[in-house]
Amino acid sequence: MTKANTYVGSSMPRVEDQRLLTGKGEFIDDVQLPGMLNAAVFRSSMAHAIVRRIDTSEARALPGVVAVLSAADLPRPIPRIPIRIAPIEGAERFLQPVIAEGCVRYVGEPLAIVLAESQELAEDALDRIEVDFEPLDPVSGIGDARRNATLLHPEAGTNLVADYQVTRGDPAMADDAALYRRTESFRIQRHTAVPMETRGLVAQWDAGQGRLTVRGAAKVPFFIRNHLARMLGLAQEMVELIELDVGGGFGVRGEFYPEDFLVPFASRAVGRPVKWIEDRREHFMATAHSREMECSLEIACTSEGRIIALRGEIAADLGAYVSPTGPIVPSRAAQFLAGPYHVPVLDLHVVAALSSRTPVGSYRGPGRFEAAFFRERLMDMAARDLGIAPDEFRRMNLIAASDLPYSIGQLVPYEGPASYDTGDYRAVFDRCLEDFGWAERRKLDGREVAGRLHGLGLACVIDSSGAGPGEHACLYLQQDGNVRVHVGSSALGQGIETTFTQIVADELGLHPERIRICHGSTSLLDEGHGSFHSRSLIMGGNAIVVAARALRDAIRNAAAARFGCTGDEIRLQDGRACKAEGQSTAFADLAPLEGRGSFGGAEKPFGYGTHVAHVAVDVGTGHVEIVDYLAVEDAGRIVNPAIVRGQKIGAIVQGLGGALLEHLVYDDEAQLRTASLADYMLPTAADFPQLDAVTLALAPTPRNPLGVKGAGEDAIAGPGAAVANAVAAALSRYGVEPKELPLDPPRIWALLAAAAARACR
Amino acid sequence: MADPRLVNLTVNGRMVAVSVEPRRSLADCLRHDLRLTGTHIGCEHGICGACTVLVDGAAVRACLMLAVQVEGRAIATVEGLAGAAALGPLQESFRRHHALQCGFCTPGILMSAHALLSAEPKADRARVIEVLSGHLCRCTGYLPIVEAILDAREAYLCGAAEPAGKGK
Ligand code: FES
Numbered sequence A: 001m002t003k004a005n006t007y008v009g010s011s012m013p014r015v016e017d018q019r020l021l022t023g024k025g026e027f028i029d030d031v032q033l034p035g036m037l038n039a040a041v042f043r044s045s046m047a048h049a050i051v052r053r054i055d056t057s058e059a060r061a062l063p064g065v066v067a068v069l070s071a072a073d074l075p076r077p078i079p080r081i082p083i084r085i086a087p088i089e090g091a092e093r094f095l096q097p098v099i100a101e102g103c104v105r106y107v108g109e110p111l112a113i114v115l116a117e118s119q120e121l122a123e124d125a126l127d128r129i130e131v132d133f134e135p136l137d138p139v140s141g142i143g144d145a146r147r148n149a150t151l152l153h154p155e156a157g158t159n160l161v162a163d164y165q166v167t168r169g170d171p172a173m174a175d176d177a178a179l180y181r182r183t184e185s186f187r188i189q190r191h192t193a194v195p196m197e198t199r200g201l202v203a204q205w206d207a208g209q210g211r212l213t214v215r216g217a218a219k220v221p222f223f224i225r226n227h228l229a230r231m232l233g234l235a236q237e238m239v240e241l242i243e244l245d246v247g248g249g250f251g252v253r254g255e256f257y258p259e260d261f262l263v264p265f266a267s268r269a270v271g272r273p274v275k276w277i278e279d280r281r282e283h284f285m286a287t288a289h290s291r292e293m294e295c296s297l298e299i300a301c302t303s304e305g306r307i308i309a310l311r312g313e314i315a316a317d318l319g320a321y322v323s324p325t326g327p328i329v330p331s332r333a334a335q336f337l338a339g340p341y342h343v344p345v346l347d348l349h350v351v352a353a354l355s356s357r358t359p360v361g362s363y364r365g366p367g368r369f370e371a372a373f374f375r376e377r378l379m380d381m382a383a384r385d386l387g388i389a390p391d392e393f394r395r396m397n398l399i400a401a402s403d404l405p406y407s408i409g410q411l412v413p414y415e416g417p418a419s420y421d422t423g424d425y426r427a428v429f430d431r432c433l434e435d436f437g438w439a440e441r442r443k444l445d446g447r448e449v450a451g452r453l454h455g456l457g458l459a460c461v462i463d464s465s466g467a468g469p470g471e472h473a474c475l476y477l478q479q480d481g482n483v484r485v486h487v488g489s490s491a492l493g494q495g496i497e498t499t500f501t502q503i504v505a506d507e508l509g510l511h512p513e514r515i516r517i518c519h520g521s522t523s524l525l526d527e528g529h530g531s532f533h534s535r536s537l538i539m540g541g542n543a544i545v546v547a548a549r550a551l552r553d554a555i556r557n558a559a560a561a562r563f564g565c566t567g568d569e570i571r572l573q574d575g576r577a578c579k580a581e582g583q584s585t586a587f588a589d590l591a592p593l594e595g596r597g598s599f600g601g602a603e604k605p606f607g608y609g610t611h612v613a614h615v616a617v618d619v620g621t622g623h624v625e626i627v628d629y630l631a632v633e634d635a636g637r638i639v640n641p642a643i644v645r646g647q648k649i650g651a652i653v654q655g656l657g658g659a660l661l662e663h664l665v666y667d668d669e670a671q672l673r674t675a676s677l678a679d680y681m682l683p684t685a686a687d688f689p690q691l692d693a694v695t696l697a698l699a700p701t702p703r704n705p706l707g708v709k710g711a712g713e714d715a716i717a718g719p720g721a722a723v724a725n726a727v728a729a730a731l732s733r734y735g736v737e738p739k740e741l742p743l744d745p746p747r748i749w750a751l752l753a754a755a756a757a758r759a760c761r
Numbered sequence B: 001m002a003d004p005r006l007v008n009l010t011v012n013g014r015m016v017a018v019s020v021e022p023r024r025s026l027a028d029c030l031r032h033d034l035r036l037t038g039t040h041i042g043c044e045h046g047i048c049g050a051c052t053v054l055v056d057g058a059a060v061r062a063c064l065m066l067a068v069q070v071e072g073r074a075i076a077t078v079e080g081l082a083g084a085a086a087l088g089p090l091q092e093s094f095r096r097h098h099a100l101q102c103g104f105c106t107p108g109i110l111m112s113a114h115a116l117l118s119a120e121p122k123a124d125r126a127r128v129i130e131v132l133s134g135h136l137c138r139c140t141g142y143l144p145i146v147e148a149i150l151d152a153r154e155a156y157l158c159g160a161a162e163p164a165g166k167g168k
């Protein structure tokens, strides 16, 4: 028997798994259409150059090559890739053309696309394309960009995309001469999401119907559909984007990239289906990078350790163009710099600059990972200066439960003021420390055990979730008694088919096997806004709740009419509508019925938590081992605990990769030196075998009917900060203070060498 | 482009003959010529392990092997792992432990784990982690995968799981 609320809150096995475990999933490269051509993209080998001439004649002459398209073959003006979120004023001066025209600005920028009868032939043809480049000086990083000596977009007259100030509180308060203050500079390395499936598309132009179908969409299919239709001069309903199984997204997949135009355009140009699959080397240069940022920050506190102010500057490298999500990275770093703490005065200068590198976009927890590292490192230094224990310092400054909701002011230029919603930051903090055995373990801080130095580090994080426009859902009760759910959310591996099924099952009293979640196409609904910023459950899930309640009422009313009673007297159970005295009818007998619903919360919920890391540092090799790691977080309400735990553990390991391993390295010529999985170090099973994540349903948010907060992103914010603090604690005898990531062996050696040099002076 | 060659092999117990260019990788051959698309390609340079299949029972990266090298050999892919059941014991365990998210890395990991447990049904946690560290998964953080593999040992110990890919 199905009782109400049987499924929500249970770790129901995922409905996605059967197909994925048996090799029957359908990923983009699995698609095979009759007459399909393969595409390969010819990319710039130069970081910054004038393109004098591009000669494709030899490539075209190769047997099996059907076409080679470059800028000359595209309509004028060449379409530019639109900004999707974080519309910073002036950013539209730096949009990327869908194909390079006259000038290239990063290694990997598309210059031509080859269409051939096989993938191998397409790649053979790439070798026969000749380009005459006139090299220009590259802009190597933030410092270079800010000098404006070389301009990437001369018509704009600057390399700066954003240059603004955000403030809250009374700055005079921070100038009190009696306050303790310390200023430090920090840096986060360029790294990125690296989903295991690279990007790919299959475009199919139907000349008879004048209709375009594009498979391989993800994240925001409707946004891509709308802009692609505009660029191709097609009506929106003549363009369908279809989502298949997706091998991970983490923010980078599914945004508008040059290929999202080039592949459909090519299919229409030659009148045949075209498949393009990014290879791993391409992925490293063509898919968005993230995180590269510098921060100079001052903390001011009372002598007892109460934080009065954080003031300083954040400067981010956005790469060669403003991507659809680029400015989100620095702007969120500024917004979340104060984290879950009561900081009366904030005064931050935000700079976003362009360099000759791959464009930067959102990667899971954009700006949060960075902000937590800057803040939590500086807090530890301040606590040490003031002789206050790091846990005491945090406990004293965390926003009290009684101060929630807590207004954080307007800290991003393109949004109004925001406020933190519900929670008990200190309770979660204490729980984490207690579960971890902080007090006992802390005795190891700075101690040598079996030749390695041990240390503990803390970080408290907070993250908004569920941004953007509302979501829509439509539930159809079919003649067979099953319910089909159409929703505008997108699947990226996070298990939304399962989570949504659980919600519907409880709302309708229906067995999960009778529910099918359909989210794969822009033709299912008029509008949809996809999955980003941990919004699937918040927006899509709540839209489904509203729609399911509408369908429930429709079922009740239909049954009531049949039994001659009122809808209130009808209960839904096991796929039947039941009247009190034993009369009942199967849903199937009442079909077809439907329920529609939308949800769009004006205010976002904020998930939060505490992370603690215990490390052991080998001073000889520079290796940092994570001896243990724990995160305790509050998600408000949990639909599927195993899925949430999976998100948290996965996010922590990704964050540990950013803390210790991952780095997209460029040389002085702005050539990417880490374009393979042999050079770019992703965490493996052997790297971080000991960690845990506890997710509580402590304080449901009033900001949506389900009471949920995002679960996918916030856990990535903690590891950089917690690990760096733990390393500082371990190496405290040397006075080592990590201010840059990743903490890989060369950096640990450099820190120790610098400490030794200081000691000799 | 060189002339195609005919290669005879056994895939999941079935004999097949396939005509391939000498430069065709085993992964591409399985996926595109034989349409066994459960074997995935994540890097084509031997690091991610997504393409892992069994060749005569041994776990092999199909992106690093040429199709012409498997003449006369027995290949097992994820499509054959369940046999006649809906899911084999290892797959069941993955489902129980939520050991997959996007599922892209999963077929390769299943094949490696199957080879491991077929040979060493008593593999301990350290050994499981050692073998698993030859694969990349960006979603799960690996912990649930380790649990799933450890929990599947029982079935291999009592012989409930068939060793795959030895030809039949
Ligand atoms: S695709 Fe073969 S190891 Fe990555």
Ligand code: FES
Residues within 6 Å of the ligand: A196, A247, A248, A493, B099, B100, B101, B102, B103, B104, B105, B106, B136, B137, B138, B139, B140
């Ligand atoms: S489940 Fe997505 S890469 Fe492993």
